[in-house]
Amino acid sequence: MGKNFGKESIKNIFFIIIGTLFSAIGINLFIANANLLSGGVSGIALILEYLFNIPSGYFVLALNIPLFALSYKKMDRRFTLYSMIGATSLSIMLLLTIKLKGFINLRDPLLMCIYGGVLNGLGVGIAFNNNGSSGGLDIIASVIKKKYENFDIGKITFSVNCVIVTIGAFIFSIESALYTLVSMYITAYVIDKVIKGFNKDKLILIITEKEEEVSNWIMNSLGRGVTFLYGEGAFTNNKRRILYCVVPLGEIPKIKSIAKEIDGNAFISILDVSEVEGKGFKNSKK
Secondary structure: OHHHHHHHHHHHHHHHHHHHHHHHHHHHHHHHHHOOOOOHHHHHHHHHHHHHOOOHHHHHHHHHHHHHHHHHHHOOHHHHHHHHHHHHHHHHHHHHOHHHHHOOOOOOHHHHHHHHHHHHHHHHHHHHHOOOOOOOHHHHHHHHHHHOOOOOHHHHHHHHHHHHHHHHHHHOOHHHHHHHHHHHHHHHHHHHHHHHOOOOEEEEEEEOOOHHHHHHHHHHHHOOOOEEEEEEOOOOOOEEEEEEEEEEHHHHHHHHHHHHHHOOOOEEEEEEOOOOEOOOOEOOOO
């Protein structure tokens, strides 16, 4: 068990470092190159870089040091260790990639904030998927969440980012602040997609009087598993089995067509699913 934990930890640390590399490239190559800002501690570090002409990598590490102490006191050792690795790695990567600022010279700031947001979000998402973070707001949010379980972590991030954007508007221009908002939105969107997955699988629920025929067709023709859920009509009090099945997006039209062909009165509900693991989809970890 300890051996497996060690291998898993090494893998997590490796991908946390890779994630911070992506973030650093996105920040230096695009965001800082266009004099825009990012969210959280890296956004504050960029403001300080623009004001004092000192690389943001130094500020990221300096701002995180007191937060490491807070995390060590309030959180578990693993979270603190991974946060320290993530923040230190981001600082180093920002310093190593600083020369990328003059590598490209795009005149369109919209392209800069789009690509910067995508790379930054990809990096943060990879780190999150491996139980890591780049420190900063993640430490503060986790400490508050531990003490106040019902507290919305998103409010902390949103509030700090609003302050960063406002400061950016005063230091630079309203235009830069608006582009920064676009970049932050793209970053958040990509983080969400990386964490939840890019799959296009759908959950389909079918209520029909011919559940055996419909389920047999799905299992035999498509090779998809079907689960029966037991429900009862609120108005009729009729008890009925509901077909529960997760399928790829491309199989939805065929299932709808056949289900309606078997039972013209079939009720079909289709829902989005963010992540699916199991036979026929992603392999579950054992």
